[in-house]
Each structure stands twice: as C-alpha cells, then as structure tokens.
Amino acid sequence: MLDKTNVRKTLEAVKSEGRTALTAPEGKLLCDAYGIAVPDEGLATSADEAAKLASGMGFPVVMKIVSQDILHKTDAGGVIVGVESAEDARKAYDTILANAKQYKADADISGVQVQQMVPGGQEVIIGAVTDGSFGKLVAFGLGGVLVEVLKDITFRLAPVDKDEALSMLDGIQAAEMLKGVRGGDPVNREALADMLVRVSQLISDHPEISELDLNPVFATKDGAIAADVRIVLDHDQPAPRHRPSQEEIVTAMNKVMRPRAVAVIGASNEQGKIGNSVMRNLIDGGYNGDIYPIHPKADDILGYKAYKSVKDVPGEIDTAVFAIPAKFVAGALTECGEKGIPGAVLIPSGFAEAGAPELQDEIVEIGRKYNIRMMGPNIYGFYYTPDNLCATFCTAYDVKGSAALSSQSGGIGMAIIGFSRSAKMGVSAIVGLGNKSDIDEDDLLTFFEQDENTKIIAQHCEDLKDGRAFAEVAKRVSKTKPVVVLKAGRTSAGAKAASSHTGALAGNDKIYEDVFKQSGVIRARSLKQLLEFARGIPVMPTPKGENVVIITGAGGSGVLLSDACVDNGLDLMSMPDDLDAAFRKFIPPFGAAGNPVDITGGEPPETYANTVRLGMEDDRIHSLILGYWHTIVTPPMVFAKLMVEVKEEMAAKGIEKPMVASLAGDVEVEEAAEYLYQHGIPAYAYSTELPVEVLGAKYKWARGAGLL
C-alpha cells in the first residue's frame, strides 16, 4: 500500500545532489506515498489550468508564484489567499503573473502553485527525531507558541501501532484540549493516531530521515491535515550495533553469572590487594565451584593451587575475574580467549573513564574476536547469592532473596550493598556495570528474565548505550518481572542542537520518561526509591484491581495517605453503602467510614483486625493501606503481630492482597515496621509517603504488564 519505491528514489536523488533538506514538493511526495494528508496542490501554467486545478481540489485555495528568481513571494505580490471560485482563480493567476513581472521583469517563472487551503481546527505538531541511543522516535504535541514555551510534548519509539499512537494523545499535559473545551468539537483521534502511525512507519522504513516536522497539523472533528512538511536527512548512517540473539545472551550470561569454575587473574596472598579480597570473598562467601588463582609466581594462594596463566588450568573455566592493572588486561584477556573462557569480569579501572579509550577499544576487539562476554571494566564485580558467589572486592553479601540490582557506578553499588544489608533486603544479585564495554542493562534483563531466583530487577544507569535494545527487552521482561530504573543525569544536558522544531523540543530526559513508560519500566525518582521499590515490590502479591482502601487509626495519617494516593496515581475506592455500613459496625460512632476508614485512635487491637479482615474479604477492595497510631491500648508490636496473623489467616483461605502500612508513634514503631516488612507488609515508621509510593510502584508495574 505504501509507495516505498518512489520514496527511496526521491531520497537517493536528494543524496546524489548532496542535499540534506527536502523541498516542499519532495516532502509532499513522501507524505503522499505514506498516506499522510497534506493539502492538495498543483502547478498551473495558465489561468485556465489554475481554475481547473482549483475546481478539482475544492475551494478555497491559495495561489503562489513559483520562480527560482523570486524568493520573497509575498513581497513580489506573488501570493493570494482565500481564492473562492474558478473565476477568481483565473483572475488571481493573471494578477500574480503581472505582479511578478513588475517585480522582476526577467524572472524565470515556472508557473503558479495552486494549493488547497486547510480548514483550521486545533493546531498540533507531529514530528520525528533520531536519538543517539533510542534511534527513531515519533513525537506529538499541541501547536502554538505556548506549548513551545511549556515544552509539552511526548515521544514514542518508532514505529508505533495504533494503540501507542492513541496513548500519545493522552500523553501531553494539555490532552484535554483535544477533547473539545468550552463547547468546541473534539478532534478526530483516529485520524491523528493514523497520521502518527504513518509518520513512524515512514521514518522507520527510511533511516536516513533524521528529522521530520508536520507543523502545524490542523485537527478537526473530521480529520487531520498537515499544513507544512519539513524533512531533514542524514546520509551517514551509523553501522548497526553488534547484538547477539536472545538465546546467545542467555547461554553466555548463565556462564558468566553462574559459573562452574572461576579464575582470579591477579589473585594474591597479600591483604589489602584487590586480588586478595576477591579470592577471600569467593572462598568465604561459600562458592561451590572450582576456584583457580592466577599469579605469575605463586604456587598457592589462600590454600588454592595457583597457575601462571589461565591456559595452564587443567579444567574448564566459565568466568575470569580480573584484578590486575589496566595495561595487563588485554594480554590476559587474549589468553582467556585462547582458553575458551566465555566470561570476563573486568574490575580494573584506567580505561575510557580515565582518558584511555584506546585501551578499552582494544579489549572490546579481543572480546569480540574470542566471543568473551565482558562485565566492566571499572567495576566492583558482582554477587549472585543463590550460588553463594561474591566475585567482587567489596565485603561479602549473604541476605538471599529475589531482587536483582545493578549499578553503573561503584559508589551507587556500595549504597545498594549497604542498604540491602541494613534493610535485610533479600537479593539474588548485585552487579557493577561500570564502563559497559560489553555487558549492559539489557543483557542483565535477559539473564534475570529467565533466572528463577529473581523476581524483580532494579537498575541504576547514567546512559543507555543502546536505548532501543533496552526498551525492546524491557518491554518483554516487564510483562513477567517488574523492572525499576533510576536514570541519573535526568536534569543535565538538554537535547543536542537540532535543526527541526521537534528536535529542539526533544529534551533528552522526556525521551527517557516516555520510552520507559512505553516499555513498562517503573522509573525511580531517587536512589531511595530505587532501593525501596526493589525491596517492597516483590514482597507484595499483584493487585487484582484498582480499588485501594485506607484503614487508619490516626485521622491525620489518613489525610496524608490520601494525598500520597493522588500523588502516586492510586484510586481511592468510593465506598459502597453496604460496605460502609459493614465497616461502621466495627468502629466507634464518631469514627468515619467512607475512605479512609477512620477507626479512631483509642481503639483496641481487635478494631484493626476486624476492619482489615473485612477489607481483605470483600472482593471489591483490591489493596489496603494501613495507618497505625501508637497508643497504650494497641502497642506497636501487638498491632504488627496481629496484622501478620490476619494476613496469614486470609492467605490460608486463598485471599491475598497488597497491604502496606504507615506507623505513627514512638520509637517502638521502628521494630514493628521491620516485623511487618519481614512478613510481607511493606511498612514505614514516621512516613506516610513511602508505603504509598511502594504500592504505587507495584500498581505501575501491574498496569504496564497488562495485569490490570
């Protein structure tokens, strides 16, 4: 249906002429080929022809002189708008020609362009940009100066399907404008979505289209038409990035992350050396596979027979951990290649991050040559707790669980380790990615997706070397396991200088924001959120619906918890009358049912138990938020233990719902919160926000995964 051949021919012609910007007729040709509505137009070389053309496309029309000698058409009297009839078109033709000749007697005149006038309506922008990491993106926003000022624009990876395109119309702040305000007509959403789909197809089919603007597009209740088309090409296409298949990644990553044997290159008996710390962590961590220390001279390191080179090791090795200076890495890596070792963990720094990109290029080449998957360089290593594997120089970590975390930065990795240990967050893996010369976030996602020990993946990153690959993998993985990402450098640089309108609006972070959402990724706003989400999300069951109910002893907490629900996109269920009456049976007359259910502060433990039991048992309620108020009548640990009892009683009946708690009280609430958390109820002392943020993140995931 789409006339790709004609487009290709045009683009090749433009390239052969050494141009990067398309002319208006070329732009129209591309639009026509892809069914993107632009005003009908034609070139008339006589007054009669002008009248005929105009009659064919329907009035009103606008007429413009076409002459390479007349650049400022309006100044030359070469433009007449609002031509309403065939007779007027004839007259206009003659007038324009006369004006043109008077303006420049010897002008070479090609004729007069006759163009359909657009019908007005809501101005919108549809555009496309090419991002270094994400590739082709389609963009949508309202037209006009104000939107430019407010930068209210939304992006999606191209190509988009109809549903994604429709989601873009709701993805701007001013979305309401499209629905018809003050009695105005709503725009034709189908027509706009269709145009977005077609634009996304055009740029995806023809990668040299680097920027595209349809601006303005006039959207009415009947349809959408692009009044102006601007297309810019970039003839230098980057070489496609090397991407192993999913199967290859799974096979290789399983070897790297779950090796049967590990070599430590640069193992040492000397305390304080990285090679000593790595050896001790492997041994003390309880790793069950073979450990081969590699050292040029030693015979024995920490009781293990040492070898001069990996090539001297008799058995197979899956992963080699490097603890040698940068300048020796390439040599040792080549030996790994010759030995057929599939994985290398490159702890050393001194590569791209230290101004030595050539050293990094060298190891990338070696890795590719021997098909070695490489983690790092410039990392702390990694932990994989199910196999008691601590392939790192940091302290050993042993709280097993289901959260897999990674960080681009070593400092953030240390914060992950400290928080995990302090909060008793069960972890399946902690991985340092550092310079990401090879293994990156999407390789980890692919591994953790099939890792039965991992239930949630939380990643800190500063950039994505291949944002498109990440998004594709994340979209798949997030369907079954929550993916949380803290993107650092959020607020730094804006978009690179761009020649198009859409390009200039493409703040880098807005692209991350929209693509993460498109890919089902839960975005953490802070390091704290990354950590708390990783801890809290896997603890809770998946909600079966949107109805959230707050049950609180402290009215004041109820108000703040309600605020937090709105902030985190949670729906406070409007309480049905029968349920309201049922709650009221358990609470004092001056309490309040509705939502929040305010059981009041002086109540005994049973009031919490009764109301929470009711909340769990009623099918219309899908999640509970508890607000506890520390009193003598219901001390913190009494509350905590009772809540866990109720939860377990319900679970025995097959009833499971997410439950979070906010605890207001004296310091004893800290112990109670800890107890609740360890028993499947994310709970926080002195905070009404964190429990709701964690529940909100669980909902974001469930929605993105299509489970709600």
Added chain:
Amino acid sequence: MLDKTNVRKTLEAVKSEGRTALTAPEGKLLCDAYGIAVPDEGLATSADEAAKLASGMGFPVVMKIVSQDILHKTDAGGVIVGVESAEDARKAYDTILANAKQYKADADISGVQVQQMVPGGQEVIIGAVTDGSFGKLVAFGLGGVLVEVLKDITFRLAPVDKDEALSMLDGIQAAEMLKGVRGGDPVNREALADMLVRVSQLISDHPEISELDLNPVFATKDGAIAADVRIVLDHDQPAPRHRPSQEEIVTAMNKVMRPRAVAVIGASNEQGKIGNSVMRNLIDGGYNGDIYPIHPKADDILGYKAYKSVKDVPGEIDTAVFAIPAKFVAGALTECGEKGIPGAVLIPSGFAEAGAPELQDEIVEIGRKYNIRMMGPNIYGFYYTPDNLCATFCTAYDVKGSAALSSQSGGIGMAIIGFSRSAKMGVSAIVGLGNKSDIDEDDLLTFFEQDENTKIIAQHCEDLKDGRAFAEVAKRVSKTKPVVVLKAGRTSAGAKAASSHTGALAGNDKIYEDVFKQSGVIRARSLKQLLEFARGIPVMPTPKGENVVIITGAGGSGVLLSDACVDNGLDLMSMPDDLDAAFRKFIPPFGAAGNPVDITGGEPPETYANTVRLGMEDDRIHSLILGYWHTIVTPPMVFAKLMVEVKEEMAAKGIEKPMVASLAGDVEVEEAAEYLYQHGIPAYAYSTELPVEVLGAKYKWARGAGLL
C-alpha cells in the same frame, strides 16, 4: 487619587437593588475610579454624536445597540466592529438603528454604544477571589483555553505591592510568554503589575466585591487594557474574627507554654488513666513549677496534695491540663475562669471532631468570657523542653534542642515524638493543636518568634482557620526563624463552586502554595520532609550566596546530587578557571574538576580534607555538598571525623558554610552519617536526595527572609 466615594455609592446602589452582579457600565465605573485601564466608551444617540465620540477616543471602534429589549445584539445586526473613520461611524449608527428596528419594531432603544477597540497583544487574565480562610486574593494567568486546561494561574493575598505584583508575572509556568517569544515584543510588565496592584486595592477597599475578572486583558509592549470586566458582590460579610494583639498573644502564650504552676484536672493515682500519665510526665519530666492535682475525692495524688477544684488551690495557676470527659470540661473551665487561670490544655476528645460542635461552642464562649487561651480540645497536650515540661499523656521527651514542632493530628504528633527521639533531633517544643478551638498555628508562631530556645518552627496542619492571620504572622516570623509547614489535604477538594472564571481556577491548594511562598514559609511535601527539615535546617549556618559546589568521591553520586540540585532549585556554581586549577592539584589526573569536583573513589582521607578545605576557604563558594564513597582507604568514620575536624578548623578561622553529605557504602556509613549530623553536617546514608532537599530548604528560607 482613587475615587472610593463613587465606588461605594455604586456598590450601595447595587445592594439596594438586590443585585449581586455589576453591569458593564458599573464595572467600568469601578475600573475608572481605580485607574484600571478599560476601553473608552460612550453612548451615542445620533449619528453625529457617534462620529464625535469615536473621533474622540480614536479609531478603530466597535459599535453596539443599547436596548433592554434586544438581548442578542449580534443576531439583531446590532454590532459592527472595526469602524475606521468618522464617516463610517455615522453610517454604522444608521445601519445599527435600521437593523434593530427591523429586528424588533417596538424596541425601546437607548442609543448606540461606541467603544474603543483594543489593540490585541498577549491575552492575560487578572482576577480576584475571596477565600474562606485567606480572604481577598488577587490572581494572574495567561488568557486562552489552553491555560484554562493547564490551570496555570498564581495567587497573592490582596493588597499586593508593586514587587509582589511583578513576582506574579514570574509565578506562572508560561512566564516566558510574557517576555516575547519567537521575536515577539515583551509585554509591559510595569503596566500589568500596576493593574494587579490596583485590582488588589479595589477588592481590599470594598470587601463586598467577592469575585472579579478582567478577562481578557490585552498586554502589549506599551501597556495593558482590560477588554471585559466582570464583578460579583457578596453583601453578607462575615463578622471579623476575634484576634488578640501580638502583645496579648505573647503574654498569654508565655503563661500557657511556660507556666509557673500547673493544675491537672482529673489527675489520678490509677495507672492507665490519662490523668495519671499527665501527672507522672510532669513529675518524671522534671518540671520545676508547682503541680496541683485536681480530683473530686483524693487527698493526695502521686505524693502531691490534691484539691477538689482549682478554686481551692491557694497559689496562682498558669495552666490547667484537662484530663476529664468532654461533658465535664465546660464546668471545670468555668472554675478556671473564676480562678483567673490564663491557659487551658484540653486533652479530652468528644467535641466538634466527634459530632458535638455545640460542646465546643460552649467552651469557646467560656474561654472568651474569662480570657482563657485554650489549646485543643482533642489533643495529646504539649512539651516544652527548656522547662522540662511534659504536659501530655504520651511518653516523656527529653532531647533538648531548638526545633519547635506542632501537629493538628495526634497521630502525626506521635510520629514527631518517635522521629525526634530516634533521630536525636533536639526539640524545644512539641504541641498538639487538635480542634483548634482557640490557640492555632499563628499563636504558636508568635510565641516561638520571641522564644529564645527556638530556632525553627515546623507545623503540620490540615486547615488554617484564619489563613490571612497565619500568613501575616508567618511573613514576619520567617524573617528571623525558618517556618516549615506540611499542609495535609493538599490534593483533596478543589475550589468550591464559583461563578467567576478566576474562581473556577482557584484550586484550593494552589492558593496555599502561593501564599506560603509569599509569606516566606517553606512548604514540606511530605511528613518525612517536615521532620528532616526541622532537624537539618537549624544545624547549618545561613549561606551567604547561591554558589553550591559538589565534592564527591563517587562519580555516580555526583550525577545524582546534581540532579537533586536542579530539583531543589540550587545553583551549581560554574567553576572559575583558577579554582578549577586549584582543585586539580589535589585530585588524580583522571578525576574531574568542574562541578561536581570528582576526586575519584580510591583516594585517601587527605584528598577529601584538601578539597573541602579549599571549598570552605574560597569566598566564591557558599555551600558544599559532599558525596562520600566507602573504601578501605577512607573508611566511613575516618571520613566523618576528618570532615568534622575540617569544619571546626574553619569555624575557628571564622569560616562557616552550610555543608551536607550523602554517604554511599556498607552499613558502617549509617554510624558515620549520624556522627556528621550530630556535628553540624546533615548527612544521609544511601540517599543522594535528602541532603540536597535539606540544603534546598535552608536556601528557600534564606531567600524568603531576604538574606540572599
């Protein structure tokens, strides 16, 4: 200069006619009286008169039929726009009259209105609303449907001065639009500010003006003119609220908060009773004043002689703490009044919050009659640590310090107590306000303002009974002591149904947002922020300028700290070359100077010390944010102690700057953070956001107080 008499006469006339909406001429009269530019206009009763009027005001003009029998002027052919000359005005007059007669032959025609046509320009809205708590507010936003959709509007308490009015132009998201975009002219800011000032004066002088819309106002580079005026009156003015003078408040509050003698009404020997807890807290807390238990039968309570009534007590009593059921409060309060006790702490619940407003009205009346200042009812009581006073049934609290906190809700009060104890936050007072029958947030502000033991005031509230009084007091107090407020119920109800445009845009929370800012109040977004701000702000010195520098061991923390600076409105100083060079002397060649200064992870303690010393000593730097990375070379407590040493070394030289720290590392960083905090450096483990939020809050205060 302003013609108030004429306005008053008009408003009285409208009232006497039983109307609430002003006619267009009445609206114009008010605007003219206050120098608010509206189009010139006049009524012509002949063609010649129309020509003369039009010539007088300048062309173009718009002409409209004036007849009480013709409501739909346009349908009747009664409106002609763009009249360009005297001759045209004559013709237009005749045409309009002819059309009108044809439309309705027997219409009673007053004449033809001739009105100056406005020159176009940027459409803005200037309006005013009356808020139940804040009273008169003036509003400003851009005109047009889009802004209505985005609700981009800003409010200030009326009247505003010129500077406040100018701040409104920068107070909207789309502020850039006023500066001229895409080569357009900027608007005349002076003219807009002047109009805001005049509108604010008009509504302040005439309280019955409940709503006012100038919409649209056309703003150009030359001036501003309101094309349409809409004014609504409310003739029922509320009785002014009883407000003691500042001196009276200070005198009374000092008695309530720092009593020389306390009576406990309902004191009890029985464990578990509130009256027993209060007695024990007073005694165990170490209160030095006299304690008088009041009990109908007991002779002695916890070793203190008991009395049947406060009236039987021989000595003077400053504060009576009530621990009796609601129904007995009025009687006991009357006895307090007869005894001349100036303060009552009403712990009991069972009043307005429990559906018994009449009980509350009764005690308010008694309190007013005897001039008793009352705290509560429905509260936990209060703590004033400098006097070892725990007038509460909660656990005793003893970490003395300079933060005064209050909460409207008991649950939040308990969270304050727990957090304060856990975080070792030094506190001067914790106060429960509950139903706020009398003492409210501004009474507390007024007391803490002059309380030498308090350096910061942090308040949780759900509403402000007198927002205007609060704002006035807060504006004064915040000049010397930071005021932090957590306003709960942020996201709940919007504005009440309003008949005006501005009224409909007046989301309740936006008013709080803007008025808090106008009053120098630091708004906490969460309970956690309220608590952390209260803890962190008084610990740091006031910054002397906006230049913030990040010094970090972890590059990854540096990026996240930079993000947080942008989020919290902090200026990362662009590093001067000489300073860059000076920093480079201390850091490895692959580190990065600039800002953040990345000293890299493997550095010894001295590198942190050297760079921080440099940051402290250079006058161009005003605040430091430290990013620590846990390594073997520089363990957490070594870092913490060294930083405190440097801080104290600098303080000895008279150099004091705010410094905060983010610690990434294993669990030992928690102890280090605690040590830093206790020594004047707010520090957080596993968080890059909190330290920057706390520094940002300090800056917000310093800016609001005019210290920057």
